[in-house]
Amino acid sequence: MQISKVVEKMQPSGIRAFFDLVLGMKDVISLGVGEPDFVTPWQIREAGIYSLEQGFTSYTSNKGLYKLRLGLHRYLKNKFGLDYCPDEEILITVGVSEGLDLVLRAIINPGDKVLVPVPSYVSYGPVTELAGGTPVYIDTSKDGFKITPKLLEKHIDKKVKAIVLNYPTNPTGVSYRRKELEEINRILLKHKILCISDEVYGDLTYDFGHTAFPTLPGAKKNTVYFNGFSKSFAMTGWRVGFACGPKEIIAAMTKIHQYTIMCVPITSQIAAAEALVSGKRSVEQMKREYGRRRELMTVELNSLGLKCSRPQGAFYIFPSIKSTGLSSMEFSRKLLEEEKVAVVPGTAFGACCEGYIRISYASSLDNLKEALARIKKFLEKRTPRA
Amino acid sequence: MDEILEILEKDGRASIEDIAKMVRKKPDEVKKIIKKYEKEGAILKYKAVINKDLVKDNESEVRALIEVNIVPQKDLGFDKIAERIYSFPEVTSCYLISGTYDLLVVVEGRNLHTVSNFVAEKLSCLENVRGTATHFLLKKYKEDGVILKHKSDENKRIAISY
Numbered sequence: 001m002q003i004s005k006v007v008e009k010m011q012p013s014g015i016r017a018f019f020d021l022v023l024g025m026k027d028v029i030s031l032g033v034g035e036p037d038f039v040t041p042w043q044i045r046e047a048g049i050y051s052l053e054q055g056f057t058s059y060t061s062n063k064g065l066y067k068l069r070l071g072l073h074r075y076l077k078n079k080f081g082l083d084y085c086p087d088e089e090i091l092i093t094v095g096v097s098e099g100l101d102l103v104l105r106a107i108i109n110p111g112d113k114v115l116v117p118v119p120s121y122v123s124y125g126p127v128t129e130l131a132g133g134t135p136v137y138i139d140t141s142k143d144g145f146k147i148t149p150k151l152l153e154k155h156i157d158k159k160v161k162a163i164v165l166n167y168p169t170n171p172t173g174v175s176y177r178r179k180e181l182e183e184i185n186r187i188l189l190k191h192k193i194l195c196i197s198d199e200v201y202g203d204l205t206y207d208f209g210h211t212a213f214p215t216l217p218g219a220k221k222n223t224v225y226f227n228g229f230s231k232s233f234a235m236t237g238w239r240v241g242f243a244c245g246p247k248e249i250i251a252a253m254t255k256i257h258q259y260t261i262m263c264v265p266i267t268s269q270i271a272a273a274e275a276l277v278s279g280k281r282s283v284e285q286m287k288r289e290y291g292r293r294r295e296l297m298t299v300e301l302n303s304l305g306l307k308c309s310r311p312q313g314a315f316y317i318f319p320s321i322k323s324t325g326l327s328s329m330e331f332s333r334k335l336l337e338e339e340k341v342a343v344v345p346g347t348a349f350g351a352c353c354e355g356y357i358r359i360s361y362a363s364s365l366d367n368l369k370e371a372l373a374r375i376k377k378f379l380e381k382r383t384p385r386a
Numbered sequence: 387m388d389e390i391l392e393i394l395e396k397d398g399r400a401s402i403e404d405i406a407k408m409v410r411k412k413p414d415e416v417k418k419i420i421k422k423y424e425k426e427g428a429i430l431k432y433k434a435v436i437n438k439d440l441v442k443d444n445e446s447e448v449r450a451l452i453e454v455n456i457v458p459q460k461d462l463g464f465d466k467i468a469e470r471i472y473s474f475p476e477v478t479s480c481y482l483i484s485g486t487y488d489l490l491v492v493v494e495g496r497n498l499h500t501v502s503n504f505v506a507e508k509l510s511c512l513e514n515v516r517g518t519a520t521h522f523l524l525k526k527y528k529e530d531g532v533i534l535k536h537k538s539d540e541n542k543r544i545a546i547s548y
Contacts, residue, residue: 022546032546039542122548170548292393292408299407342546365397369404 010126014329015348021333022342029371031359032342034170036234036315040271041282044233047274048267056266062258064092064242065269071276072242080212082220088247091254092264092272096200096228096241099253100164101127103196103224103243106252107161108133114196115155115163117147118350119171119318121198124164136160139352144309145172145318149183156187162194165213168201168313171349171358173294175312178211185216194249195223200241201314203232203283206291210313214244221246231314232283233275238268290315293361293368300372301359304379315362318346322355324382332357338381339374390419391428398432437534439526449478449494449523450501453487454509455516464488467514476504487519498522 022028039045063069069086076082084090093099100123104114108131116124117138125135138155140147147165165184168175176184188195197213214220228241243253263269294317298310301319308319321331328345335341346356361368389409393400402420406413423429438447454471458464464482471491472480479492491509495501505520526534 019546023544025545028545030543030545033543034547035543037543288389288392292389295410296404296407344546344548348548365404 006129006132010129015345018329018332018336018345022336025336025340025342028336028340028342029363029367029374030342031361031363031368031371032344033360033362035236035362036231036286037362037364038234038282038286040233040235040238041275041279043278044235044271044275048238048271051267051270056270058266060263060266060269062254062263063087063090064264065266065273068092068269068273068276069242071273072244075276076212076244080215082212082214082225082244084244085247089244089250091243091250091257092269093241093243093257094261094264095230095239096198096226097123098257098261099226099241099243100124100196100198101130102253102256103226103245103249104128104131104133104162105256106249107194111159112161113157113159115152115160115193117151117163117165119145119169119346119353119356120164120349121166121170122348124166128164133161134159137350137352139350141352145169145174146176146180147184149187152184152187156191156193160191160193162196163188164196164198166198166200168205168210168311170201170314171316171344171346171353172318173311173314173316174309175205175208176211177208178216181211181213182216185213185219189218189222192222195219196226197223198226200226200228200231202227204287204290204315205313206287206294207312224249229272229275232286233272233279234282234286235268235272235275238265238271240264240268240272290361293365296365297359297361297368297372304372304376306375306379315360317359317361318353318356319359320356324379328354328357335375335378339378341371341374341378388419390416391423394420394429394432398434435530435532439534447494448497448501449492450505451521451523452491452493452505452509453519453521454489454491455486455518456488457514457516458488459514467512470512471509474504474508476501476508 022032069090072090073084073086076084104127110132112133113136114128114133115138116135117140128135136155138147138151143151195213199212202210212225214223214225224243224245226241226243229235294311297317301308305323306319306321308317311317324331328347332343332345335343344358346353346358390405393405402413402416406416456467459466468480468482468489471477476493476495477491478494481490482488483490493501493504495504505518509515510518528534
């Protein structure tokens with residue numbers, strides 16, 4: 001069978017084999033997990049269970065339960081002062097992942113370019129290609145893993161239709177202050193480039209308030225804002241995200257969504273609606289816990305000689321392993337085989353990340369400390385003795 | 387609540403060094419703050435939460451929740467009589483509550499008899515005690531925020547993901 005040329009060209013990469021290796025191994029301490037180590041708060045789970053008992057097992061409208069869209073409308077209004085119409089400007093999706101796929105398919109015509117600052121979450125490039133577009137990767141590794149106005153301007157030409165921003169960023173934990181975002185926004189508006197803003201880690205911002213991109217001057221009509229319940233409410237397995245944006249883009253996305261997905265599972269939507277009502281306190285508690293682990297990891301990794309800056313959000317830290325002389329993949333593989341600690345090689349998130357690894361601190365303090373001790377042992381074995 | 391207290395409330399054995407790293411302070415400073423809390427009585431003591439169902443010895447304990455109706459004393463209210471009650475070593479907790487009864491007293495004893503004896507011979511005879519209702523505890527599910535079920539180590543997350 002001839003597989004589609006686009007799909008065939010997509011990178012399976014060495015990462016997949018490494019992931020399989022991790023999954024096949026026992027008693028591994030994994031710092032490679034991209035999801036919270038908390039379970040969904042009970043009141044949210046209970047709402048899901050109750051809805052099943054009550055017999056809510058049907059389809060919902062394509063856009064998603066009105067109750068949930070209305071809840072999101074209020075949530076965004078309270079939190080950011082954003083006013084998205086629940087009827088026309090909000091779409092409930094299967095996680096942010098589906099939403100990103102929808103928006104790229106909704107806007108891309110053959111030959112269109114999409115800017116992707118790297119390191120980035122793994123799906124942006126491939127999904128752009130599937131939609132018939134061309135991803136243009138912007139290497140941010142020399143600018144503290146941040147997209148700067150200068151870097152941005154350098155990559156803009158007439159074919160650039162959109163940019164995918166993600167902050168706080170997976171895998172680096174980097175985020176942006178309002179001022180920095182304002183400059184980026186000005187450039188995007190000037191060149192009429194759509195901002196696709198993946199802010200799924202927004203609630204996990206530690207040092208300053210999170211700025212939602214559409215709150216910037218003039219940005220709302222030029223932005224599709226994405227968020228979800230996975231990271232902030234520890235609901236990864238429920239698969240609920242949402243997209244907010246100009247009504248013509250949301251309408252186009254809904255067209256694709258209705259043919260491919262139909263609707264997000266009703267149980268998940270009901271649980272998500274409950275999360276908006278009663279989950280705030282749990283989010284705060286989880287954030288404080290992550291914040292403390294972040295401080296500990298930053299100090300410990302730097303003292304081991306794995307240089308890293310203090311993350312500002314999400315639950316990732318992105319240390320350099322260049323001092324070991326190993327490549328990202330070698331380091332990760334050897335650490336797994338010798339000390340049974342799993343991390344993700346930086347190269348999974350972009351070729352420019354050779355020499356880095358992603359460590360997730362969404363793991364218990366005991367696990368983190370044990371993993372640090374093992375990493376220390378691993379590094380000591382490699383330091384030539386005087 | 388101060389983050390240091392939050393950390394210690396969850397894990398009384400957290401080391402000064404780890405706490406210092408987590409709250410971005412010098413260890414000496416953290417030590418000083420904790421000492422202050424201890425002195426003020428904000429931190430009363432450190433103890434382990436033990437699931438006694440899993441401790442296999444013969445000294446199993448019986449616990450009872452006793453609702454106590456009392457006649458408050460002039461000028462002293464409930465405090466004086468409460469003190470007389472909570473000073474008994476058998477009493478592990480004592481609360482003044484609103485509702486039908488005044489004091490909720492938790493009593494622990496070797497067996498049913500020791501607890502009944504305590505109620506009959508000590509508690510009920512106190513001058514200001516008007517009546518008691520004793521409820522023996524049958525099973526503990528959750529105590530002080532800790533679910534008393536043996537935790538399985540099963541990891542529900544897949545070991546690696548983006």
